[in-house]
Amino acid sequence: MILDILFPNRCLGCNCTISADLLVCELCFGRIDFIHSGYFDDNLIKERCRLLFPVENTFALMQFEKENLSRKIIHELKYKSRAKAGEILAEWTMERLDFKDQKPDLMVSVPLHPKKLKERGYNQLHVFTEKLSEFYGIPFDHDLIKRNQYSKAQALKDKQNRLKSENVFSVTKSINQKNILLIDDVFTTGNTIASIAWEILKAGNNTVNVLVMAMDV
Template identity: 75%
Template structure:
């Protein structure tokens, strides 16, 4: 296409010209710090979640260190209007995550407040979740959880505000006896995931597992 000639897709890290469906070049891909966590085994995400709520299993795709490439990837997804990054991250996830014969019943993404959704134009978790749903043949819901209050991004909050527990989420429909895989972008303090998880657990005899794009250690 003409646009590809005059405005070629470039690696977000080194600026090399790359294929239109890629995010980084092969050389920079090697610099991404994948976690190599196993979903069914104890790992750093699961241990952190255990301190906050009852959890079954957990998985994080990448490490979210201060200056590493995964941080740049997440920022491209959330703040640079590159919703397609969600599909790329989902493809990387499917190459590394095996549910075996114990798939969750439902994939649930953490919601944005309608005001934030309007500002951003999309929820950065939706395409990611839908791609996983299609690959693993697990249904998803983007509206099981409702965010009741508008708040600024976790990355822009100071530590005091991030650890405050607010009742900002609610369940929109009756659900019981389900194993929910709760999906978010970055695990920081775990406060957001904990708040959502407790709403799911209180709603009925449910179980919760967690999947995040990146883990901030």
């Protein structure tokens, strides 16, 4: 209670004081650029993925642009150790994502290299994935994909270096005939997701779907 008084939670949009379980106030929530296309639609992220690898279905929650609010929200989760943001983003996703009768078999999030995980203290995608897993009744596996190379954050790389991600990931377990939902925070070039998708596809007769918190448009 005292900490709440001394260090009140503030809206990421306008800096007004808000409840501790929120990221933005009601007014700023209306400023978030949500993407209004469904999982089975022929949407922009599906078009971009299909230029890189065979994909079944795709879903992006928000637009990710240079100065918009979604960027602040993702950075709060990713770089400021605010795990609560992962839960809230999951709740927003659950309000908008309908798998109908075609739920994936398994949820897999993009892993961090062990060194990066130690530096950051947690994988920002784990809370998000686990919350979705509980809601939809779909199992997750945080250990299926291994990151083999340590690198600086994608956001800090130039475009040319972001395109060099070959052999970065490997599959650690035998998988075959699985319908896998691959989860990441931001879709930029799509190179990271493509690298993992090809490893999953090479591992057996699997299909890949993609879910991201935000898409760079």
